[in-house]
Amino acid sequence: MTDTPFALTGKTAVVTGGCGLLGTAMCRAFAASGAHVIITDVDRDKAEALAREITSSGHHAEAAVLDITDDESIISFVRETAEANEGIDIWVNNAYPRTSDWGTKFEDIPPASLRKNVDMQMNGYALCCQSVLEDMKERGLKGSLVNICSHYALVAPTFSVYDGTEMTMPAAYSLIKGGLLNFSRYLAAYYAQCGIRVNSVCPGGVFDGQPPSFVERYNDLTMLGRMAAPEDIAWPVVFLCSDAAGYVTGHSLVVDGGLTAM
Numbered sequence: 235m236t237d238t239p240f241a242l243t244g245k246t247a248v249v250t251g252g253c254g255l256l257g258t259a260m261c262r263a264f265a266a267s268g269a270h271v272i273i274t275d276v277d278r279d280k281a282e283a284l285a286r287e288i289t290s291s292g293h294h295a296e297a298a299v300l301d302i303t304d305d306e307s308i309i310s311f312v313r314e315t316a317e318a319n320e321g322i323d324i325w326v327n328n329a330y331p332r333t334s335d336w337g338t339k340f341e342d343i344p345p346a347s348l349r350k351n352v353d354m355q356m357n358g359y360a361l362c363c364q365s366v367l368e369d370m371k372e373r374g375l376k377g378s379l380v381n382i383c384s385h386y387a388l389v390a391p392t393f394s395v396y397d398g399t400e401m402t403m404p405a406a407y408s409l410i411k412g413g414l415l416n417f418s419r420y421l422a423a424y425y426a427q428c429g430i431r432v433n434s435v436c437p438g439g440v441f442d443g444q445p446p447s448f449v450e451r452y453n454d455l456t457m458l459g460r461m462a463a464p465e466d467i468a469w470p471v472v473f474l475c476s477d478a479a480g481y482v483t484g485h486s487l488v489v490d491g492g493l494t495a496m
């Protein structure tokens with residue numbers, strides 16, 4: 235593996251929200267590809283448990299607390315982590331902070347809640363981008379950053395798949411992910427001359443024990459006839475961060491089993 239451009243040996247990779255459904259799979263995939271993965275999350279215990287699991291299988295990982303809604307915490311985390319590791323080569327914005335009323339019907343969302351979710355998710359990602367991309371630039375590192383978006387950055391939900399369940403697709407999700415997708419293109423253009431690449435990944439729905447009626451209807455929307463597994467998303471993220479994707483920037487990699495291609 236070390237002699238292919240897919241290998242990440244010697245690279246430092248940071249994943250935000252690294253203990254969640256997708257973050258866990260990404261951290262394992264980065265570590266298995268040879269990177270030193272820094273699992274960041276607001277949940278210290280889970281991050282430490284995942285770091286122990288990864289290091290016990292012979293790979294490199296460490297845990298750190300990083301709250302992407304805390305501006306000072308982002309700045310100091312980037313400064314200290316970059317100093318300790320001679321820079322951060324890879325950064326994945328994947329954390330998913332949301333209010334307790336996330337999912338309220340559009341017409342019923344309290345203005346303060348809408349503002350809060352947009353602030354936590356959009357500004358949280360944007361401020362992480364600002365800190366880490368500037369640090370990469372100052373160090374002359376040809377780093378790679380990926381923003382995790384969604385296929386709902388590209389298309390409207392098919393609301394009927396949620397019929398008869400408690401699930402829905404929050405309005406703010408399309409607002410936020412659509413914005414982050416084009417923001418990723420902005421950053422790709424802005425930092426291209428420094429040799430820094432910025433891309434986004436648009437995962438489709440990931441299976442996580444959703445009600446069978448939903449899963450059946452959702453599966454029918456995809457060409458592959460199934461929801462994603464976390465690993466289906468993790469490996470394309472790793473690819474984008476590797477030298478194998480050295481000529482890929484400003485791209486949105488859609489990983490949705492063909493849903494948006496139909």
Ligand SMILES: NC(=O)c1ccc[n+]([C@@H]2O[C@H](COP(=O)([O-])OP(=O)(O)OC[C@H]3O[C@@H](n4cnc5c(N)ncnc54)[C@H](O)[C@@H]3O)[C@@H](O)[C@H]2O)c1
Pocket residue numbers: 250251252253254255256257274275276277300301302303327328329330331332382383384385436437438439440441
């Ligand atoms: N699960 C899906 O079906 C799906 C589909 C498309 C896109 N996505 C996107 O993938 C990303 C990860 O989603 P997931 O399903 O793994 O979510 P998840 O809820 O399983 O995990 C999110 C993680 O973020 C952490 N977190 C919450 N607030 C935080 C904060 N303020 N700072 C740092 N970390 C924080 C949580 O502790 C958790 O570990 C999100 O951006 C989500 O929008 C998910």
